[in-house]
Amino acid sequence: MRNLRLIARLDVKMNWLIKGVQMEGWRKVGDPATYAKFYAENGADELLFIDVVASLYDRNNLKEMVEKVASQVFIPMTVGGGIRSVADVTNLLACGADKVALNTAATRDPSLITAISDRFGAQATVVSIEAIRGDSGGWQVMTDNGRNHTGRDVLQWAREAEDRGAGEIVLTTIHTEGLGGGYDLEIIEKVADLVAIPVVACGGLGTTAHLSELLQKTRASGAAIAQALHWEKLQLSDLRSTLSNENCFVRPI
């Protein structure tokens, strides 16, 4: 039986849950802890928190929020945004994160992936890749919510992340993000076929049909969902029914 995780993605800025379109034009949604609890109780398999401005301002201030959520929500949490060192990871895990998602700092210094994986295990080391479809074919790796080019190719970077000890990849395609028009299945399929570690698709789920497509056309291990849940276009129960219809395991709640 196929097993695909439904992951509620919560982008956070200054203790607010926010949501943008193509990683721009952010709007306030509400209190992240309230939403996290609601999603956990309604069948989300995991939570993914990203501090969207952390690396821009060189800070990491999710600690308090992570602690608050972890004391009342008992499902796994991945936390990302502004993680630059082993010490940052120690802090986040100590206040209840189960995994950390690395992005900008890892693209600048890939040895950070190895350092974190050696210390805390591959299972705690997630590499978050922001991908954009290039003009001349191929996909490029971006950072800081699609603001900056890294000059890296998505497939090469995914392979390097795995080789360096990442236990999971969260792949966000910026050109589909926040639009609800479906995932970019082409790059998700390529990355999921390339690496042996789990790949989580992110950016674009708007209908249950998009989840079916992801299952049928790719080997993705997880589907991250943000705006469709935050703006209540879809309920987790809708997505869980889809999983069930596609012969996937669905956790009882």
Add this chain to the structure above:
Amino acid sequence: MNTKRCVVVDYKIGNVFSVMQALKHIGVNAELTGDLDLICNAERLILPGVGAFGRAADQLRALGIDEAISDFITSDRPFLGICVGMQLLMEKGLEFGEHKGLGYFNGTVEKIDLQNNNCQSLQVPVIGWNKVFEPVESRWEGTPFASVDSDNAFYFVHSFSVRPENENEICALARVGNGEVVSAIKRDNILGVQFHPERSSVGGLNFLKHFVEQ
């Protein structure tokens, strides 16, 4: 019920926050400690664990906690190992070379075999919720699993799994891809689970509650 003496072993290896929070949530005032006397004298002991087998085993020995656990276990009081805390109960682990475990169960800890699993969609680490089942009838009697519904789900994240030599020590199994992995082992007062009850929502909290109340 005196729940004050539930001790969670602190051996500076990783994330114990969620175990402590989960216990607190079910009304258990557990003590997180590496103190050898407190470990020996606990009424029930929980050994959590994440990361690599060898590092965790080395750390237990460096702190002398392996001896304290041994003293505790011979006293017949309830012991629960979680994830790597369960894997450490085996004779040896084959993660990054061969490492000696605590040896309470004969057998090894080995990488989940994708080749023999013959499953296209399976990726390692295996991350996600899965159902556990009883290998033979009445194996769950008198264990915290007795309260677990056949329609259950626990959260797993692992690349390695235990292979006990004695089939009677297999307490629960889970289907992974087209194969099965051991998700709990038990002998006498020693119980180990591969999944994370502290991250398995209501079902996981219930499991912990039954362990603490047994």
